[in-house]
Amino acid sequence: MAAENASGGGHGFDPMHQFEIQRILPLNIGGLDVSFTNSALFMVIVVIAVSLMTIASMSGRALVPGRMQSIAELSYEFVANMVRENAGSAGMKFFPFVFTLFMFILFANMIGMIPFSFTVTSHIIVTFVLALVVFVGVTIVGFIKHGAGFLRLFAPSGAPMVLMPLLIVIEVISYLTRPVSLSVRLFANMLAGHTMLKVFASFVVMLGVWGGWLPLAAMVAFTGLEFLVAFLQAYVFAILTCIYLNDALHMHH
Amino acid sequence: MRKRSGADDPDAKPADLDSRRQALGDLLEGARKRNDPPPESTARGSALGTAFKVATEFLAGLLVGGGMGWYLDKWLGTGPFLFLLFFALGAAAGMLNVIRHAIRMNRDVQDEIAKSDGEHRHEAGRRSRS
Numbered sequence: 001m002a003a004e005n006a007s008g009g010g011h012g013f014d015p016m017h018q019f020e021i022q023r024i025l026p027l028n029i030g031g032l033d034v035s036f037t038n039s040a041l042f043m044v045i046v047v048i049a050v051s052l053m054t055i056a057s058m059s060g061r062a063l064v065p066g067r068m069q070s071i072a073e074l075s076y077e078f079v080a081n082m083v084r085e086n087a088g089s090a091g092m093k094f095f096p097f098v099f100t101l102f103m104f105i106l107f108a109n110m111i112g113m114i115p116f117s118f119t120v121t122s123h124i125i126v127t128f129v130l131a132l133v134v135f136v137g138v139t140i141v142g143f144i145k146h147g148a149g150f151l152r153l154f155a156p157s158g159a160p161m162v163l164m165p166l167l168i169v170i171e172v173i174s175y176l177t178r179p180v181s182l183s184v185r186l187f188a189n190m191l192a193g194h195t196m197l198k199v200f201a202s203f204v205v206m207l208g209v210w211g212g213w214l215p216l217a218a219m220v221a222f223t224g225l226e227f228l229v230a231f232l233q234a235y236v237f238a239i240l241t242c243i244y245l246n247d248a249l250h251m252h253h
Numbered sequence: 254m255r256k257r258s259g260a261d262d263p264d265a266k267p268a269d270l271d272s273r274r275q276a277l278g279d280l281l282e283g284a285r286k287r288n289d290p291p292p293e294s295t296a297r298g299s300a301l302g303t304a305f306k307v308a309t310e311f312l313a314g315l316l317v318g319g320g321m322g323w324y325l326d327k328w329l330g331t332g333p334f335l336f337l338l339f340f341a342l343g344a345a346a347g348m349l350n351v352i353r354h355a356i357r358m359n360r361d362v363q364d365e366i367a368k369s370d371g372e373h374r375h376e377a378g379r380r381s382r383s
Contacts, residue, residue: 166342173318173339173346181313181350185306232302 015198042118046107086242102238109230122190131182142248311347318343
């Protein structure tokens with residue numbers, strides 16, 4: 001990737017080039033730019049890949065699962081256990097949502113690790129919308145489940161009445177930070193990781209045959225680390241969704 | 254060892270069979286737990302990740318508080334005062350998030366310690382029994 005940049009560009013090396021949005025199919029509806037971009041293309045690829053993995057590999061329904069069926073079953077069980085442990089059996093109603101979310105983020109992160117591909121989750125608007133869906137959904141679930149009583153979430157029990165106004169404002173802000181911290185975490189991890197990979201790759205090219213081996217070795221290690229981060233961030237996103245769901249379903253926490 | 258002792262007494266009573274099945278269940282459970290550590294431990298594996306998580310929690314508080322104050326100021330035209338106030342409140346909310354996060358992490362660690370403790374005791378007990 002860096003080699004292509006250094007030789008082809010001619011105007012120096014730009015580690016952020018990989019995050020640029022390119023319009024593949026320019027579209028403009030009512031003054032809104034709804035072009036089909038490389039980001040959209042990779043989202044479609046992610047959805048197709050997830051669907052293929054889960055639907056096609058399960059089509060055999062073998063009693064003794066094959067390789068692909070094992071992967072599908074393992075991911076199902078992994079997420080099912082996560083939801084059950086963190087949100088209780090009442091949270092299992094939301095399993096399809098959490099599973100979709102987890103698989104989408106996991107595949108977006110993993111497909112982003114393929115050279116020359118685009119990492120959908122490295123854009124804050126994508127992760128922010130994902131987090132916002134979780135946030136709004138969880139809030140609605142809370143209000144449906146507890147009615148106006150859900151507002152008690154913002155009133156810490158056992159606090160003196162004088163401090164109540166201040167504490168409620170702080171609690172509300174704390175509640176509102178959820179989508180921000182959720183999205184910033186995923187986006188920043190992906191952005192930082194991919195930028196770091198690119199910068200180290202450029203070191204390999206710059207130092208050439210003699211000095212390039214050290215950063216190359218570091219690259220190998222970082223690539224492994226990035227795969228771990230790709231999985232971990234999907235996991236963290238999904239588990240925090242479960243924890244928020246749990247807060248909304250069982251309010252005494 | 255356990256297998257042989259089980260196969261060696263064919264005149265085992267049903268009650269004994271039950272307890273043996275229980276023991277086998279425990280054994281399987283233990284083996285399963287040893288073989289796949291909970292994903293939580295991998296999550297905590299990277300201290301950098303944890304530090305980053307805590308930092309984002311705090312940063313998000315500042316961002317939301319500051320943003321709220323800024324928009325309220327713009328809306329009400331109250332100079333920089335609401336921004337400053339809400340920035341401070343945002344910092345407090347961020348700190349609250351950090352503390353909650355730390356409490357959750359602490360609880361997870363303690364859970365794990367208790368679990369592995371119990372497992373060790375369990376194993377020791379099994380060894381002394383056989």
